[in-house]
Amino acid sequence: MTHQTPFSAFALPQALLETLDSLAFHQPTPVQALSLPVILAGKDLLAQAATGSGKTAAFALGILSKLNVKRFRVQSLVLCPTRELAEQVATEIRTLARGIHNIKVLTLCGGVPTKGQTLSLEHGAHIIVGTPGRVLDHLQQQHLQLDELSMLVLDEADRMLEMGFADEMQQIIAAAPAQRQQLLFSATFAPAVKKLADALLTSPEQVIIDSPASKASISQQFYLLADATARTATTVRLLLAKMPASCVIFANTRKEVQSLTEQLKQAGFSVAALHGDLEQREREQQLLQFANGSLQLLVATDVAARGLDIEKLDLVINYELAHDTDTHIHRIGRTGRAGEQGVACTLYTEQEGYKIGLLEDAFAQNISPEPLPAANNLKPPLPAMVTIEIDGGKKQKLRPADIVGALTRDEQVAFADIGKIQLQEFRAYVAVKRTALKAALQQLNNSKMKGRSFRAYRLTPV
Numbered sequence: 149m150t151h152q153t154p155f156s157a158f159a160l161p162q163a164l165l166e167t168l169d170s171l172a173f174h175q176p177t178p179v180q181a182l183s184l185p186v187i188l189a190g191k192d193l194l195a196q197a198a199t200g201s202g203k204t205a206a207f208a209l210g211i212l213s214k215l216n217v218k219r220f221r222v223q224s225l226v227l228c229p230t231r232e233l234a235e236q237v238a239t240e241i242r243t244l245a246r247g248i249h250n251i252k253v254l255t256l257c258g259g260v261p262t263k264g265q266t267l268s269l270e271h272g273a274h275i276i277v278g279t280p281g282r283v284l285d286h287l288q289q290q291h292l293q294l295d296e297l298s299m300l301v302l303d304e305a306d307r308m309l310e311m312g313f314a315d316e317m318q319q320i321i322a323a324a325p326a327q328r329q330q331l332l333f334s335a336t337f338a339p340a341v342k343k344l345a346d347a348l349l350t351s352p353e354q355v356i357i358d359s360p361a362s363k364a365s366i367s368q369q370f371y372l373l374a375d376a377t378a379r380t381a382t383t384v385r386l387l388l389a390k391m392p393a394s395c396v397i398f399a400n401t402r403k404e405v406q407s408l409t410e411q412l413k414q415a416g417f418s419v420a421a422l423h424g425d426l427e428q429r430e431r432e433q434q435l436l437q438f439a440n441g442s443l444q445l446l447v448a449t450d451v452a453a454r455g456l457d458i459e460k461l462d463l464v465i466n467y468e469l470a471h472d473t474d475t476h477i478h479r480i481g482r483t484g485r486a487g488e489q490g491v492a493c494t495l496y497t498e499q500e501g502y503k504i505g506l507l508e509d510a511f512a513q514n515i516s517p518e519p520l521p522a523a524n525n526l527k528p529p530l531p532a533m534v535t536i537e538i539d540g541g542k543k544q545k546l547r548p549a550d551i552v553g554a555l556t557r558d559e560q561v562a563f564a565d566i567g568k569i570q571l572q573e574f575r576a577y578v579a580v581k582r583t584a585l586k587a588a589l590q591q592l593n594n595s596k597m598k599g600r601s602f603r604a605y606r607l608t609p610v
């Protein structure tokens with residue numbers, strides 16, 4: 149089947165087809181068109197597909213099609229490298245499952261206490277989405293039973309291996325029934341991924357989707373530096389010339405990420421670091437502010453940036469060349485999504501000529517360094533939005549409509565000044581235009597929601 153084939157041509161339950169229709173999902177993406185027939189036929193699958201390709205919906209539809217809702221046991225397990233990706237996957241599964249009654253999807257990730265997860269497991273679940281470390285914890289403590297598992301999904305398997313989860317994955321796989329369907333999704337087919345696939349999958353069908361980076365929607369620009377000490381000054385010059393609303397800058401080590409972040413802050417940029425040493429709450433808040441337009445720049449390591457699902461990312465800068473070609477392709481594939489024109493700038497020195505040669509082979513084109521844009525004295529822009537944190541969330545029964553109502557009461561804040569709203573268990577976040585911040589804080593601190601007062605304050609990047 150091709151991606152011109154409508155979803156109605158697949159052997160999907162009527163409830164799922166109706167949900168897809170209500171979401172205006174009429175035609176599958178290439179990865180969905182090629183993967184769904186394999187998944188629905190019960191075969192093992194090895195798929196190369198990047199973030200943003202629609203792979204989550206492909207395996208989510210397969211899971212939901214095969215689920216026996218009346219059996220309140222864990223029937224499907226999805227392993228993801230990061231908590232953010234696990235939350236995104238669980239949300240998408242719940243969205244697609246909304247036409248089917250009583251399906252329980254549970255996330256098991258680190259960064260939060262295990263007690264609440266243990267209680268949820270005691271009440272049962274159909275689908276588990278989690279990170280390998282926390283899933284294995286619950287298995288070892290016998291809180292999680294996999295004796296009725298019929299489908300195992302490894303999502304972004306390459307990153308799980310890079311993050312050192314190989315042993316945990318092997319132990320989880322060993323605890324699963326021998327008779328099961330297995331789906332392995334990876335952005336790259338690195339040797340470690342091929343080795344895992346060979347050991348795990350039984351006569352798998354293979355699906356390879358072109359990386360988004362191979363599309364013409366990404367303009368790649370390479371800049372040859374006199375020496376490595378020019379990286380920071382060159383990065384600042386590019387940022388001031390291009391003035392992106394959102395940009396991810398990749399460095400190879402936590403130390404480089406932290407150093408560059410501090411230098412960009414001193415230069416007046418709205419910037420935060422993303423690396424493995426961050427507390428979970430710090431990481432969540434920085435990703436949230438970046439996604440809602442309150443933060444202009446993220447400086448990140450490759451592992452820390454995995455699971456980022458940011459729409460319309462204006463610019464990617466490779467402060468340092470990636471260690472390998474696959475990682476470079478994955479980095480730049482984060483810009484130019486959904487048909488938008490993207491720009492990726494890569495800095496390199498003469499000593500890294502061999503890596504440039506590998507990229508020339510990968511893209512089948514010659515790479516010539518570009519002249520740097522002219523220096524200017526412009527000031528870094530302030531993000532258009534600011535994030536407000538509210539000390540109440542889902543547990544206090546808050547809904548987005550309550551927050552919008554409190555803000556727009558008495559017409560103190562215009563509806564057009566309100567951006568993205570995100571609700572968590574015990575707190576909520578709302579983005580507002582910078583010009584509306586003072587009025588928004590007054591409204592939220594002086595209004596009642598659900599009959600009670602909540603404290604609201606500006607959230608600043610750390």
